[in-house]
Amino acid sequence: MDSDIQLLLQLQELDQHISNTEKLLDQIPREIEKLKKQKEDLIYRFEKIHTDLKRLEALKREKELDIQTYEDRILKIQDALDKVRTNEEYKALLREKAQAEEAIMEIEDEILAIMEDIEALQKEEEKLKESIEEEKEKIQEKIEDKEKEIEQLRQKLEELKDKRETLIKQIKAPLLSKYEMIKKKRGTALAVVDSDTCTGCYLIIPPKIYSSLVKGEKLLTCPHCGRFLVYEPK
Numbered sequence: 357m358d359s360d361i362q363l364l365l366q367l368q369e370l371d372q373h374i375s376n377t378e379k380l381l382d383q384i385p386r387e388i389e390k391l392k393k394q395k396e397d398l399i400y401r402f403e404k405i406h407t408d409l410k411r412l413e414a415l416k417r418e419k420e421l422d423i424q425t426y427e428d429r430i431l432k433i434q435d436a437l438d439k440v441r442t443n444e445e446y447k448a449l450l451r452e453k454a455q456a457e458e459a460i461m462e463i464e465d466e467i468l469a470i471m472e473d474i475e476a477l478q479k480e481e482e483k484l485k486e487s488i489e490e491e492k493e494k495i496q497e498k499i500e501d502k503e504k505e506i507e508q509l510r511q512k513l514e515e516l517k518d519k520r521e522t523l524i525k526q527i528k529a530p531l532l533s534k535y536e537m538i539k540k541k542r543g544t545a546l547a548v549v550d551s552d553t554c555t556g557c558y559l560i561i562p563p564k565i566y567s568s569l570v571k572g573e574k575l576l577t578c579p580h581c582g583r584f585l586v587y588e589p590k
C-alpha cells in the first residue's frame with residue numbers, strides 16, 4: 357500500500373482513539389455527578405424517615421391529649437348528671453356525653469392509623485440503618501474508580517496527542533491539510549473500498565476511478581463524499 361495512505365490511515369486510527377477518549381472524558385464526570393446524587397438521595401431518604409417519625413409521634417401525642425380533654429369533659433358531665441333537676445337537662449347532658457364518647461372513638465381510630473404508619477417507618481429506618489453505610493461506601497468506591505479512570509484517560513490522551521504530533525511530522529503539509537479539511541467536514545477522512553463501494557458514503561465508485569485504484573494509483577478520493585479511498589487488494 358502507498359505509504360502516504362498508510363500514514364493517513366495511522367493518523368485516522370489515532371484520531372479515532374483521541375475522539376473516543378475525549379468522549380469518555382466528557383461523559384465520566386457526569387456519571388460521577390449521578391453517583392454523588394445517589395449518595396445524597398440515600399442520606400436524604402434516611403433523614404426524611406427520621407423527621408417523618410418525629411412528626412407522627414408529635415401528632416400521636418396531640419391526639420392523646422385530645423382524648424384526655426374529652427375524658428375530662430365526660431367526668432364533668434357525670435358530675436352534672438347527679439345534680440340535674442329537669443328531664444330536659446338530663447337528656448341534653450346524655451347527648452353531650454354520647455358525642456364526647458363518639459369523638460374519643462374516632463380519635464382512637466386515628467391514633468391506630470398513626471401507630472401503623474410509625475411502625476412501618478420504624479421498620480424502614482431499621483432496614484436502612486443496617487445498609488446505609490455499606491451503600492454509601494459502595495457508591496464512594498464507584499466514584500473513586502471513576503476518578504481514577506479520568507486520571508488514566510487524561511494520561512492516555514496526552515500520549516495519543518504526543519503520538520499524533522510525531523506522526524503528522526511525517527505527512528506532507530498539503531496532504532495533512534486536505535486530511536484535516538475532509539475530517540472536519542465528514543468526521544473521517546479515509547474510507548476503505550469494499551468491492552466497488554466507498555464505505556464512507558456507501559455509494560458506488562465510478563469504474564474509471566475504481567480501475568485506477570486497482571492499478572495502484574495513489575491518493576484518489578471518492579467523487580461523492582470526498583474521502584481518500586483506501587484499496588486493500590484481496
Ligand SMILES: [Zn+2]
Binds near residue numbers: 555
Ligand atoms: Zn464516498
